[in-house]
Every structure is written in structure tokens, then in C-alpha cells.
Amino acid sequence: MERLERIWLGIWDRFATARKLQLVLLVLIIWLLVSLGVGVWWSSEPDRFDVVREANAQTTTGKPVTGTHTVATLITLGNTLLDKPGGYLSNDRLPPGIWLDNMPAWEFGVLVQMRDMGRSLRKSMSRSQSQSTEDPALAKAEPLLHFNNNSWILPSTEGEYRKAINLLQDYADRLSDENQSNAQFYARADNLRDWLGDVSTRLGSLSQRLSASVGQRRVNTDLAGETGARQSTVSDTEIDVRTPWLEIDNVFYEARGTTWALLHLLEAVEQDFGEALDRKGARASLRQIIRELESTQSTLWSPMVLNGTEFGFLANHSLVMASYISRANAAIIDLRDLLAQG
CATH class of the missing domain: 1.20.5 (Single alpha-helices involved in coiled-coils or other helix-helix interfaces)
Incomplete structure (x- = not known):
């Protein structure tokens, strides 16, 4: 028993x-x-927003003043970065955020455009000339936007970026307040041209990185423009460039984030720099750039970023994105030439 x-x-x-x-x-x-x-x-990408509506929300009295659209758009980009579904993911240390790589790449693309515009606001758009005093809020906000983008705690990335957004909001409030004159925005063609120069270099680099998804043989141009034996021995050397297989989707989504942010900033620029664009006959050129960038935001129906060869059976999403970005960059170069004319 x-x-x-x-x-x-x-x-x-x-x-x-x-x-x-x-x-x-x-x-x-x-x-x-x-x-x-x-x-x-x-991992779902945020929808587009109306830059005019965001500018109106920043203005409590009357019509938005010059510069409000650009600053309001920069603030909205920052809020979207921090408050979208899942919040800011680049510094996540726990699942499922730590498993995701496409959205952090998208966030970095947006962040780079925010940094470039923040720097342009601080050094030129808010100052009448190089010897004038910089705006104190922008002087603090710009370095905060350059804080490490994947710091988890002590301090957290979100906390530093939130401080930058609050400082930008302070500048926007003073800019739209008719009773204050200590915040200015100078919508001159030279200021716009300087910022577009930064945009052009970013897009040129992205286009090259996207094209490297299938591998390329390029001439080493590190010393292009130099003279002498060193230039001839280095710059004439061909190098093989190929994006690692696991990074192809990261580069693609960084480009998506870059163009998403840039699309809104250009729409804001059209509102604030309208008079300067019209004087140079450049408004149509700006709108063409916006049209090219809109194509980069088309829905990706494939569950993954495909990497077929140039004329192969499968699509290559990176090359398609590179094509749109290259065309937009060429239009930006033409626009800068227009703005430089008397």
C-alpha cells in the first residue's frame, strides 16, 4: 500500500x-x-501634421508673426519625437523597445534635422548680423539638442530634449508677443541659403549611403582639390563601399525620418520666408523640393526593406529612396543658386 x-x-x-x-x-x-x-x-511612423495649424496654436493674439511657423514646427517635431506611441525608443533598455531598430533610426533622422535647424536659428535666423547678441534661450536649447541620443538615465535623453523644447517655446512666446522686442527672426535669403547648405550635405550623404546597399566602387575623393603627390596617390584609388546587410533597413529608416522632418521644415520655411522667395522667384523651386520629398513618405507595403539588385527581380527600396533624395538635393542646389542671385 x-x-x-x-x-x-x-x-x-x-x-x-x-x-x-x-x-x-x-x-x-x-x-x-x-x-x-x-x-x-x-514601429508605426507618425502621420504628417499641418505646420500652419501648429503656428496658429503658438499665437494667442492675431496672425502668426514671421518665424512662428519655423519655430512651431521645430517644437512639434520635438514633441512628436518624445510623445509618439512608445515614446522615445533610442535609449530603451527593456523589451520590446530594445529589440526595435527601425524606429530609433527614424528618430535619429528627425533629430539631425532638428539639430541643424536649431543651430541655424541660434547663429543666423535670430540675429541681424554676426556681431549681434544671440538669443539666450536659443543659446541654451541648441547644445541640449546635441545631447547624447541614447542616454538612459542621469540625465536621460528625453529630459534634456524636453528642456530644449521648453526653451524653444520660450523663444516662440517672446517672438509672438507684441509687447516684447527681445526676440527676433530675420527671414533673409542669405539665412535660408545657409540652412539649405546644411540640408544639402545631409541629403548628399544619405543618398550615397542608400546607394551603397548594393555595393559600389567609388573613387576616393578624400583629398579632392589638393595638389601634389599625396593627392594623386590617394584620391585616384578606387574603394569598395557596401552597407552591411543588417544595417540596410536602419539607413533606410534614417532617411525616412530625415525626409519626414525636412518636409515639415520646408513647408514652414515657405510660410516664413515667402517674401524672400518671391523676390528671388524661388517659391516654385521650393515647392518642387517639397513634392519630391512627399514621395519618400509613401507607404512601404513590404514587411521588410527589400534589397534586390539594380535591375533584378526584387525591388530595392534603398535605391528608390536614394533616387527621390538625389532629385530633391539637386533641386535644393538650384534653389541655393537662385537665392544667391541679386
Whole structure:
């Protein structure tokens, strides 16, 4: 009898252990499925927003003043970066955020454009000339935007960027307040041209990185323009350039974030620099750039970024994106030439 009882207890213990393992496995599967669903949701790119509406929201009295559209758009870009589904993901240390790489790449593309515009606001657009005093809020906001983009704590990236947004909001409030004159915005053609120069170099680099998805042989241009033996031995050397397979989607989504942010900034620039554009006959050129960038935001129907060869059976999404960006960059170069004319 005792032997039968021991056998029964042993069978029951094994059964109970198996049930516990099944329960743990079931909980793990449910957690993975939920994490997968949350990850897909967090990876969805934010929709476009209306820059005019955001500028009106920044103005409590009357019509938005010159510069309000640009600053309001920069603030909205920052808020979107921090408050979209999942929040800011680049510094996540826990699942599912730590598993995601496409959205952090998208965030970095947006961040680079915010940094360039923040620098342009501080050094030129808010100052009448090089010897004038810089705006104190912009002087603090610009370095905060250059804070490490993946710092988790002490201090957190989100906290530093939120401080920068608050400082930009302070500048926007003073800019739209008719009773204050200590915030200025100079919508001159030279200021716009300087910022577009930064945009052009960013797009040129992105286009090259996207094109490297299929591998390229390029002439080393590191010393282009130099003379002498060193230039002839280095710049004439061909180099092989290929994006690592695991980074192809990261470069693609960085380009998506860059063009998404740039699209809104250009729409804001058209509102604030309208008179300067009209004097140079350059408004149509700016609108053409916007049209080219709109194509970069078309829905990606494939579940992954395809990397077929140039004329192969499968599509190459990176090359398509590079084509749109190259055309937009060429139009920006033409626009800068127009703005430089008397």
C-alpha cells in the first residue's frame, strides 16, 4: 500500500511539475505575442501634421508673426519625437523597445534635422548680423539638442530634449508677443541659403549611403582639390563601399525620418520666408523640393526593406529612396543658386 502511495505521489509530482512548466511556457508565449504586437505598434511612423495649424496654436493674439511657423514646427517635431506611441525608443533598455531598430533610426533622422535647424536659428535666423547678441534661450536649447541620443538615465535623453523644447517655446512666446522686442527672426535669403547648405550635405550623404546597399566602387575623393603627390596617390584609388546587410533597413529608416522632418521644415520655411522667395522667384523651386520629398513618405507595403539588385527581380527600396533624395538635393542646389542671385 505504501509503495502504491509513493508511486502515485511520484506521478502526481511529475504531473504538477509538467503543468507548471506548461503554465510558464504559456505565459512566456503570451508575453512574446503581446510584445510583438506592441513592437509593431511602436514601429508605426507618425502621420504628417499641418505646420500652419501648429503656428496658429503658438499665437494667442492675431496672425502668426514671421518665424512662428519655423519655430512651431521645430517644437512639434520635438514633441512628436518624445510623445509618439512608445515614446522615445533610442535609449530603451527593456523589451520590446530594445529589440526595435527601425524606429530609433527614424528618430535619429528627425533629430539631425532638428539639430541643424536649431543651430541655424541660434547663429543666423535670430540675429541681424554676426556681431549681434544671440538669443539666450536659443543659446541654451541648441547644445541640449546635441545631447547624447541614447542616454538612459542621469540625465536621460528625453529630459534634456524636453528642456530644449521648453526653451524653444520660450523663444516662440517672446517672438509672438507684441509687447516684447527681445526676440527676433530675420527671414533673409542669405539665412535660408545657409540652412539649405546644411540640408544639402545631409541629403548628399544619405543618398550615397542608400546607394551603397548594393555595393559600389567609388573613387576616393578624400583629398579632392589638393595638389601634389599625396593627392594623386590617394584620391585616384578606387574603394569598395557596401552597407552591411543588417544595417540596410536602419539607413533606410534614417532617411525616412530625415525626409519626414525636412518636409515639415520646408513647408514652414515657405510660410516664413515667402517674401524672400518671391523676390528671388524661388517659391516654385521650393515647392518642387517639397513634392519630391512627399514621395519618400509613401507607404512601404513590404514587411521588410527589400534589397534586390539594380535591375533584378526584387525591388530595392534603398535605391528608390536614394533616387527621390538625389532629385530633391539637386533641386535644393538650384534653389541655393537662385537665392544667391541679386
